[in-house]
Each structure stands twice: as C-alpha cells, then as structure tokens.
Amino acid sequence: MVSSPLRIAVFASGSGSNFQALAEAIAGGGIPAELALLVCDRPEAKVVRRAEALGVPTLLFRPKEYASREAYEREIVARLEAEGVELVVLAGYMRLITGILLNPFYGRMINIHPSLLPAFPGIGAVRQALEYGVKLTGATVHFVDGGMDTGPIIAQQAVEVLDGDTEETLAERIHAAEHELLPRVVRWMAEGRIKLDGRKVTVAKEVGP
C-alpha cells in the first residue's frame, strides 16, 4: 500500500535551524513527509528566508495586528485545514497557544525543547541548566498539551555539560542533538508508529522489508 506523505506545518519564530534540519532530512529521503507550511509570527526572522530558499509556503502574521491570540489562531487553523496539515511541529515558536489551535491538533502537535523535561521548562532552558549545575541536559520532543512544556514525552536525547561550558557552547551541542532527534521523531510520526495513551507514548518497532 502506498500512502501519501504526511503533511507538516512547522511553527518557528527565530533562526529555524530545526526547520532546516527537518527540511534536509525529508529531502534526503526516508521520511514519508512533506513540509506544507511554515507559520511565523516575526516577518524579520531568519527562518522566513530559509523557507523562501527551500520553496516552502509561509504564513506570516503580526500578533499586534489582531485583537486577541484567539483571533490569529482562528486564522492559522483555517489555513492549516486548507493546506491539509496533519502534523504541527513547534520548533522555536515563542508564543503561548490556546485551545483554538491546540484542540483540533491534540495528539498531532509536537514541540522541541532544549532540556531533558520535566527539568527546566519555559524560556532560557540552557541557561537554567547551566546555573543549576546539572551534568547532563539535552533535548526533548513531546506532544503539546495545555501547559508550558508539560505534554507527554516522545523522545529525549542527552547532552553532557562540560566544565567551562558557556550558554553558547552548550546550546550549540544541544542544537546538534535536536537536529537528529526531531527528524527521527517526525519519521516515527510519518510512519504511524507512535501511540499516545494518557501520558505514555510508545513507539512501535520498525517493520522490516
């Protein structure tokens, strides 16, 4: 049976290195998915230029131009539905989301976060880990729920904290881990191997040829 590629929207507000890593992994083959849309709330963000270069359509919006968060989210949901988006990937999207966006995509919306959750949720996760003095941190991909980085965890990758690390050097190694972790999870999603049951996520074994 040949099924059509999973249609993905990435939400990002900044550099978009995870967007780029995902695009490259999909282009490299082996992930039955396609990037249908980039959603970005900052027209000047680098990720917008990356999407342009890759030919990925972009929905750009300026939150200030809307009466409320719900108002722009309604517009986003309409576009996601029009584009037939099946999976939403939050990769550095710096906005809280409401039920308007979350509810239609619950179980089909994932986020990448630069720590081993539940440690160090929220902003500044790399700095929080350094200041706390942990020896191991990393990256987490999880389903999005109504909380701040609280949803069911799909996969994590550990990164060692080295003596002398600065926020920059540690963030760089965490980014490298993210660029492997996110495409791997998206591949599992595209292959329909992820099962969500309450807070527990299981990944079915790969079926051989």
Ligand code: GRF
């Ligand atoms: C990543 O560290 C991700 O975990 C966090 O935001 C950062 C985005 O980086 N949510 P980039 O824009 O993908 O380079």
